[in-house]
Amino acid sequence: MKLEKGIPLIDQHDENGYWGGKFGGNQIAESLNYPIEELTREFEKLRNDETFIAERDYYFKNFVGAPTPFIKLENLTKHLGGAQIYCKLVSKATGGAHKAYNAVVHSLICKRLGKTYIGGDTGAGYAGKMLSMAAAKFNLKCKIFMGAKDVERQSINVFSMRSYGAEVVPVNSGSQTLVDAVSECMRWWTSENEEAHMCVGSTVGPTIFVKICAWSTAQISREMKKQVMDEFGEVPKDMKLINCVGGGSSAAGFWNEWIDHDNIELIGVEAGGPEGSSKHAAPLTNDSPIGVLHGATQYVIQDDQGEIEETDSISAGLDYPGVSPLHCFLKETGRARYTSASDEEAIEAFQLVSKNEGFVSPSLEPSHAFAEAIKIAPKLSKDTIIVVDSCGDSAKDSKIIAERLGYKI
């Protein structure tokens, strides 16, 4: 399995949609073959269409708020000693996370397809929140599928979605989390695909959804490349890019422009779950077996019967048993390194970053990435640049974090 240089990662799949000949694909019911072919054709046309690109950039700049800041975390760097720590503050994007990019692009595609109805899945609620936000802006009827357990623990985002006029459907099957929400959303699209468009909230699902999502979040590294050049005048010789990985959409976008730079280390941090528990949401770190989930082949947490096992993470956005085929491919080719952080390490990282930096208060998802930065920074020299993607804001997690730390709010 080999990574090609000079070819975008999203295009390095074969004719059947497999990266490295085995990750991804379109393992779908025949009823979804036509809409997926239609969407694939339309997307390939649009990504080469200058007016579409201009439209995307207009909304990214004026509505999502690109570029998001690239800042040095002076206090944290000083506190830890060792490597210099920078942060791409993607949480400053409208809505508080990177999910806005994919939501805007899917809404624009939906309109180009002549459809007026869009549906999507959500875990932490960010993907759903941004999709409902974009749907409201583009006058699309919107339906969001969300595990009943997530509806409960991410009530702030549920409130937002309903405010934007979306119908939020709590999914009561299985573990009542993201995995079930995605299954239900795909079932819905199977029935409604003649009139409706589906947005998959991460770089998972059939190949075309992986591609559209990563193409959208690539905005993060596109703008960061300029910011890095402005800051350092060149690409630093020793740079590490750390990102949390659930489905893997923010990491795919954060790394996209840097994949051909071999000297830049890419580190993905999965959710290790509670300390001392055997449950986790880290299929790459823990060498979970290969399986088929939501239409794509990937590493997936499952039992010997092929049943998807329940995951556990304090972070709803990382609480997914599978992982993007892109990350399976990056792991297998050795281009990226994957590790995990526990719930406890993420909470500690949240506290340390918030206390030192003030303006940066990561949600529980990027707190996993910060945990790894905190772990390795003291051992590295000051010539090493660590950049953490702070891809979500902690506001949505206030209740969970406060409870964990013994505050009543």
Place this chain on the structure above:
Amino acid sequence: MTSSTLIKSFERAKEDNRAALLTYTVGGDPDKKTSLNIFKSIADSGVDIIECGLGHGANIGDGGAIQDSTYRALSNGIKTNDIFEIIEEFKKEYETDVIIMTYQNKIMAYGEDDFLKRCISSKVSGIICVDWPWPLNLDFAKKCKENSIVFIQLLCPTTNEDRLKSILNDAHEVVYYISMLSTTGQKLKVSSDEIKKRFNLIKKISPDKKCIIGFGITADTINDFKDTDACVVGSALCREITRSIDEELNPATNVGNMVSDLKQKLSS
């Protein structure tokens, strides 16, 4: 040869001037013993082919009624081997053909070759795999053929004519036409005539292949499909199992009665 017995089931129905009747229930719902009794009762009620679901929790094609059955079986600890054991027991007493309907991850987890070996030893006649579309399934389909198991390709209303021809060209003796764009068990949203028009197109391209029609067929509409090759009723039966359990009645008897009624409606 197992596959030729499957064709004979269609031919016997044709001799009766009707379509073959297939039932879909989830294997192991609600437990091994009851599930076996349900199969026996269905067979005694005159079904031609039993479609046995090897349920998957993270399925992307099942409607509510079948999901309920699947979760009931899985939460009662039913494993893939249990399904094979149920079929094996059933086949000791009955000639009725059994085909398995499942999802790719169930086959992958068991191991493709082991899965086929077990299909042979328990006398399974055919396999339908919902999320393993043509042409990705061709290698596995070939292995099935080598072992005289019919791999049943799926077709649907939006399968365009070129694709339809290619799939039919590669298909084994039996194909399955998903009558409408939906998960299982939704209300029929296209007319019976429209479905039969598509069925006739399939038969025009491949007159020798038997085509099963599934999705949305109930006691109210089944007679419309009398002159086709075969049709499946599934969700209504799964719902009947749920009702019987809730009301502490015998699911095998009740499902059997339903099948007798369906058979009669298909024959009249």
